[in-house]
Amino acid sequence: MPELPEVETTLQAIKLFENETLSSIKIHNPNLRWPIDININKKISNKKIHKIFRRAKYLIFDLSNYYLIIHLGMSGTLRIMNTADNYFKKHDHVELIFKSKKLIYNDPRRFGSIHITKSYQDHSLISNLGPEPLSDEFCGEYLHNVVINSKTNIKNFIMNQKNVVGIGNIYASEILFKSSINPTRIANSISRVECNLITKFSKNILKKAIKVGGTTIRDFFSAEGSKGYFKIQLNVYDREDKKCSKCQNTIKKITQNQRATYFCETCQN
Numbered sequence: 363m364p365e366l367p368e369v370e371t372t373l374q375a376i377k378l379f380e381n382e383t384l385s386s387i388k389i390h391n392p393n394l395r396w397p398i399d400i401n402i403n404k405k406i407s408n409k410k411i412h413k414i415f416r417r418a419k420y421l422i423f424d425l426s427n428y429y430l431i432i433h434l435g436m437s438g439t440l441r442i443m444n445t446a447d448n449y450f451k452k453h454d455h456v457e458l459i460f461k462s463k464k465l466i467y468n469d470p471r472r473f474g475s476i477h478i479t480k481s482y483q484d485h486s487l488i489s490n491l492g493p494e495p496l497s498d499e500f501c502g503e504y505l506h507n508v509v510i511n512s513k514t515n516i517k518n519f520i521m522n523q524k525n526v527v528g529i530g531n532i533y534a535s536e537i538l539f540k541s542s543i544n545p546t547r548i549a550n551s552i553s554r555v556e557c558n559l560i561t562k563f564s565k566n567i568l569k570k571a572i573k574v575g576g577t578t579i580r581d582f583f584s585a586e587g588s589k590g591y592f593k594i595q596l597n598v599y600d601r602e603d604k605k606c607s608k609c610q611n612t613i614k615k616i617t618q619n620q621r622a623t624y625f626c627e628t629c630q631n
């Protein structure tokens with residue numbers, strides 16, 4: 363699944379469409395997770411894109427009277443091609459066509475979605491989201507104020523988009539390892555100092571992944587599209603029975619909320 367760093371890198375790559383006029387939208391298959399509005403072309407073709415930005419894992423295009431929201435779901439990618447190119451790939455569902463280039467939405471599993479809305483802040487997918495992990499709002503004080511009311515485990519807590527957006531399964535394990543916090547701990551037992559660690563390492567790890575992703579931007583300009591996960595160095599994730607980099611004990615794998623969690627019992631209390 364594309365995580366926040368992958369979406370941020372996609373954003374950087376597609377920003378070249380800012381201030382361009384969207385000529386039209388070609389829909390080959392409207393049946394994504396939710397069907398695409400059949401009037402989409404009428405609503406936004408021939409409109410200028412003022413800005414493209416990200417909220418959580420949503421890419422948002424600001425057109426004059428509408429916002430176009432794209433979510434990549436489990437397997438969605440965007441790639442940039444020349445408008446004149448006649449090359450297609452299987453699962454190319456939507457094309458946003460501009461004067462000289464086009465942006466193609468490809469999604470084999472079709473869990474992604476494309477929406478049109480007048481106000482993105484009020485859109486049902488966005489209105490209840492928590493703060494951005496890289497924003498100043500996501501600080502130890504904020505986190506401590508929300509964990510004290512929660513009885514779920516801390517790993518599940520930081521993966522809940524209402525508490526903070528953009529922390530997926532891989533990053534959650536890595537953040538808690540760096541913070542020396544056992545992922546099975548109940549959220550309301552996490553101290554203010556530990557909240558500082560979680561927010562600090564969330565930012566560090568996501569920034570590192572975005573930096574690695576920056577080097578893949580050129581892939582967006584080829585027919586290959588992006589190439590899956592960014593290879594940040596993983597300390598615990600997918601390292602069951604391997605040695606902990608800090609203490610040499612064995613990394614343990616457990617299941618929490620139907621998702622795999624990896625941690626070191628010695629280093630994480």
Ligand SMILES: [Zn+2]
Nearest residue numbers: 606609626629
């Ligand atoms: Zn260890």
